[in-house]
Amino acid sequence: MTRILIVEDDASLAESLAALIRKAGFSVDVSRNGADAMHLTVTENYAAVVLDLGLPAFDWIVVLNAIREAKRTAPVLVLTARDRLADKAKAFKAGADDYLTKPFEPEELLLRLRALLRRSTGVTQIV
Numbered sequence: 001m002t003r004i005l006i007v008e009d010d011a012s013l014a015e016s017l018a019a020l021i022r023k024a025g026f027s028v029d030v031s032r033n034g035a036d037a038m039h040l041t042v043t044e045n046y047a048a049v050v051l052d053l054g055l056p057a058f059d060w061i062v063v064l065n066a067i068r069e070a071k072r073t074a075p076v077l078v079l080t081a082r083d084r085l086a087d088k089a090k091a092f093k094a095g096a097d098d099y100l101t102k103p104f105e106p107e108e109l110l111l112r113l114r115a116l117l118r119r120s121t122g123v124t125q126i127v
Contacts, residue, residue, distance in 0.1 A: 001027040002117065003045065007037040007063065008052045008079070017050065017079075020106050021113070034058030042070040048116055050109075051096070053080035053087070061094055068095040075116035079109070 004026045008014040011032065018028045029044070031037040035057035041049060049067065053060045064076060075097035080087070083101045091099055097120075098112050 001025075002047045003027045003029065004113070005029050005031060005037070005040055005044070005046045005049045005074075007031045007034075007049060007055065007060075009033060009055055010052075017109070020110065021050075024110050032056075034060065034063050037063045038066045041067045041072060041074075046072075046074045048074050048113060048120070049076045050079050050113070051076050053078060053082055053091070061090070064091070064094045064096065073120065075120045077109075077112060077116060079104070 004021055006014055006017050006021070006028060008017060008030070009032050014030045014032060018030050021028050029040065031040055034055040037055070038058055041063065051060055051063065055063065067074070067076065076095065078091045078096045078099045079102065081102040088099050097116055100109060100112060
């Protein structure tokens with residue numbers, strides 16, 4: 001089963017996202033802070049990571065840098081309330097693959113996640 005990591009410090013949103021993504025047929029792990037996320041992303045194999053920008057412990061950029069420095073190729077979908085171009089540019093330059101601002105439509109998150117998985121695996125059909 002395709003395994004997704006959600007990194008979101010808001011417990012309610014993290015659980016809603018996990019339920020949404022599980023219902024779509026994926027296996028989901030949740031991390032609520034940057035330290036745990038950094039550990040999980042470099043020790044576990046995820047097909048994709050949904051990463052919030054506002055994290056306790058380690059900043060999101062530290063987590064994203066750790067993913068890329070560990071040569072992990074899982075696509076990273078940034079999910080945040082920050083909608084300024086400068087924030088988007090910083091995320092993409094750091095190695096993010098997509099960027100979705102809050103509030104968002106749950107279906108759009110799933111569409112973007114599936115598109116990232118298709119591109120990263122070369123498979124044209126993902127759950």
